[in-house]
Each structure stands twice: as structure tokens, then as C-alpha cells.
Amino acid sequence: GQQVKQSSPSLTVQEGGILILNCDYENDMFDYFAWYKKYPDNSPTLLISVRSNVDKREDGRFTVFLNKSGKHFSLHITASQPEDTAVYLCAAGLNQGGSAKLIFGEGTKLTVSS
């Protein structure tokens, strides 16, 4: 079964709006959670990540919330911009020895309309 699952294959938001991307995971041993961003024909790049010892991390317009008891984490984007249009991949895994073996979700295609 899918160990990391994103609930929405696609989302559309107006420029300036707030949006939430969701991700659920199955393995309660996972201790590292991340969101990657991918433009078409480009490679994924890390957007933001958090370890299991915190339940929130903010970086500018991007905030990740972690709900360990619910095995769920989310990415909140405020003041969305057209350049936020991309595929967002959530990932979770065990961070052992500083390197995580990550399992990715299916991706959510986000479109920000101007």
C-alpha cells in the first residue's frame, strides 16, 4: 500500500490566497517530514522540512505543521504567487545517521491563477 499519501492530485488558488496541502503517512516510526517542489521538466528541490520533535516550522510564506498522533502533516502557503505553480511532493522517512531514506507521496499539482 501507499505509505505516504497526498489527498489532492490538483489544486487551484487565486493569487494572494492561502492554501493547504495535505499528506498522510502510515509508519509511526517516521521522524523526518519534507515538502519538495517540482517545476515541469525540472528536478525536485527541497522547500521545507521538519523533524518529529517539533510540530511546526515556518519559513517565510511556507509553514509545515506536523500532527504525529494523526500521522498527518501539511504545508500552508500564504500570499500565493504565480511562481508557486508547480507540483508539490510530500515525503517522509527515517533520518538515520543524517541521511533519510525518503518515501514520497503522489504529488499535488498546484495552479495559482492571476
Next chain:
Amino acid sequence: EAAVTQSPRSKVAVTGGKVTLSCHQTNNHDYMYWYRQDTGHGLRLIHYSYVADSTEKGDIPDGYKASRPSQENFSLILELASLSQTAVYFCASSDAGGNTGQLYFGEGSKLTVL
């Protein structure tokens, strides 16, 4: 800036033929990974390696071999290519000495098996 380069960037292969995808990193990273991307499946881990001359199976290793002859190089080998192996393949590296678990991806290799 992290640098992971893949070759070839695009390849058309015939069913039953042998395909080798190569990956080279100049980050001095210990960990290297091969993922495949399919629509609706996100990124799935095929093989990974944490030291030269050693490889580990990921989540979908069947039909693939991997080779890590040096810290810088990691190859993915399809001995008998099949139609179902048509996909985009991403190589990545990460630093076992770091704290983020961040993966640095190559540009991707688009493989079409006919």
C-alpha cells in the same frame, strides 16, 4: 551548489534491450539514490547506496540492478528493458554527515521503452 548530473537525459530503448543510466555527483556525499517518477505515483525508490561498492534495494527493485563503483558514480541497469519501465528516472545524493536529510536531485533521465 550541489551538483548531480545524469546521462543520458533521454533514451529510447527496445523491449528486451539493456539500458544503463549513469549518475555523477560532485558533492562528496555518501548516499546516492535512484527514483522513478510515474504519473500518479510520485517518486518511488528503486535502489540506493551509502558507500562505494555496496548497494541496497529500495521499494521497487525488481527488474533493476545498481552499481556504485566509486563515491561519485551510481548507475542503474536494466538488463532486459520492458514497456512498464518507461518512466522518468531521478538520481539523488545526500550527505550522511548533515542534519537535514535533504536530497539533491539530478535533472532526470526520460526513458521510453518501445
